[in-house]
Amino acid sequence: MTADLTITAVHLTPILVADPPLLNTQGVHQPYTPRLIIEVETADGITGVGETYGDAKYLEPARPLARALVGRQVSDLNGLFTLADEVAVDDSRISGRVDVGGLRGVQTADKLRLSVVSGFEVACLDALGKALGLPVHALLGGKVRDRVEYSAYLFYKWAAHPEGVPAERDDWGAAVDPAGVVAQARAFTERYGFTSFKLKGGVFPPDEEIAAVRALADAFPGHPLRLDPNGAWSVATSLRVAEELGDVLEYLEDPALGTPAMAEVAAKAGVPLATNMCVTTFGEIPEAFAKGAVQVVLSDHHYWGGLRATQQLAAVCRTFGVGVSMHSNTHLGISLAAMTHVAATVPGLHHACDSHYPWQSEDVLTERIAFEGGRVTVSDAPGLGVELDRDRLAFLHRRWLDDDGALRDRDDAAAMRVAHPDWVTPSVPRW
Missing domain, CATH: 3.20.20.120 (Enolase-like C-terminal domain)
Structure with missing residues (x-):
């Protein structure tokens, strides 16, 4: 019997996870950092999971992309990127700013879209692998x-x-x-x-x-x-x-x-x-x-x-x-x-x-x-070879819900100012 690979639901769960006080040139990690867990369900009841950044600027385009995926085939990975290109991104929130979370230079709308779609691609590959009984590495050529x-x-x-x-x-x-x-x-x-x-x-x-x-x-x-x-x-x-x-x-x-x-x-x-x-x-x-x-x-x-x-x-x-x-x-x-x-x-x-x-x-x-x-x-189990702990997911999501917004966007400089109120993100080059 042929598997029904139609996507029937997509769930987005933002979470806050504990992070130690690790130092970098911009400041220090906050006590909790945001991540986004993505679940893609198919008509056959198979669920694939993905993960990416969880800051608000990633959540905003993730939500319309999740809605647009319903009814499409989980195997249509090229179409996933076409859909992502159609998702609007608020340039005023990112243009010209340095990406604190990745310390990877200046942000752009296109970079942000790719960061979002990456989590969906992994979730689709996980679901497709489970449906076909193949590990993700096999779907990528072996x-x-x-x-x-x-x-x-x-x-x-x-x-x-x-x-x-x-x-x-x-x-x-x-x-x-x-x-x-x-x-x-x-x-x-x-x-x-x-x-x-x-x-x-x-x-x-x-x-x-x-x-x-x-x-x-x-x-x-x-x-x-x-x-x-x-x-x-x-x-x-x-x-x-x-x-x-x-x-x-x-x-x-x-x-x-x-x-x-x-x-x-x-x-x-x-x-x-x-x-x-x-x-x-x-x-x-x-x-x-x-x-x-x-x-x-x-x-x-x-x-x-x-x-x-x-x-x-x-x-x-x-x-x-x-x-x-x-x-x-x-x-x-x-x-x-x-x-x-x-x-x-x-x-x-x-x-x-x-x-x-x-x-x-x-x-x-x-x-x-x-x-x-x-x-x-390297796991040879179908998909990624991992299983979601729903109790832990719910616990970490509750932490995100209970947060007043201070930790939903990573900000290493803000975390440093808790200990050093006069801290200003150093200009580059610092030395």
Whole structure:
């Protein structure tokens, strides 16, 4: 009997999930961060799940897209993108502003649409895989590896959110100096088996972050190391850091802001440069590749437009001899499963992928995805191979409903002002 793949309902559930006080160049993570869980139901009673950013500016276009999908085929993924192009976006809310949640440069209406449609694409692929009895990686052409390697994502971190701020407790402790960063890396290794390390920089003066990377190199000799200041440095500072750390860095991620500055650094640094800020759309590729501004593109399926777009990006990168890996935002298990499925299909994935998942103490799945030896085993179960925990989903949605609006849009600078009232988002370059 042929499966009925007609979409009969789409459910959107915004949630707030606990987030530790992780520092970046713009401020500190709020105690809770918004995510959007998407469920697509078919006429046969199959439900597929997806996940993306949950800020209000993403919810607004997600709602009309959800309504437009009802009655269409869950397999019509190309049509999904056509529908998304027709969804209006309020440009006044985003144009010219920096995307705080992803720290990926200036926002546009098209970028926002892609971030929204990516969650729907994953949900449709999950439902289609379940209907056909195939894992998502099979729908994408088949896996080329059984396990996907991830890197420990290290952050400078406070021991806790400011006193008096409602927040969940964590046992990671503080990391505000080289010793704290090394201790954090050891904890990641003991708990999850990671063998490569990325430090989120742009928080302290460059010499302090150079010392932290040196301490990591001493503690984990021969292990791949990365440093990502999110464009906080000038070209001159970027070149100095590259010279200081060139013998231990796998790559330097977005040291300076924008393709012209990155090209200047790349021409002289002697260290590969990676990005998830100056190349975030296909339209940004020609200039960056022609100028040799980046040697590794860090894809994020949330804002490239989904899993198939990630495969397309990887193919373009192969054509031009540019490496590819994966960037991470503050994601839950649905997104980690999706990342793992598409990463399993990408040939020449020579760099471990990023993941925030170990930092997230809460999830919407019945079973957390496990890291073993720093790797996630690719599921061969139908769809994504994950199951939604409806009680947890309802709990996290209730937290979102109970919020007065202060946490429904991520704002790292606002969170920093709770502890430092005079904090102003630093101008770039910061150093």
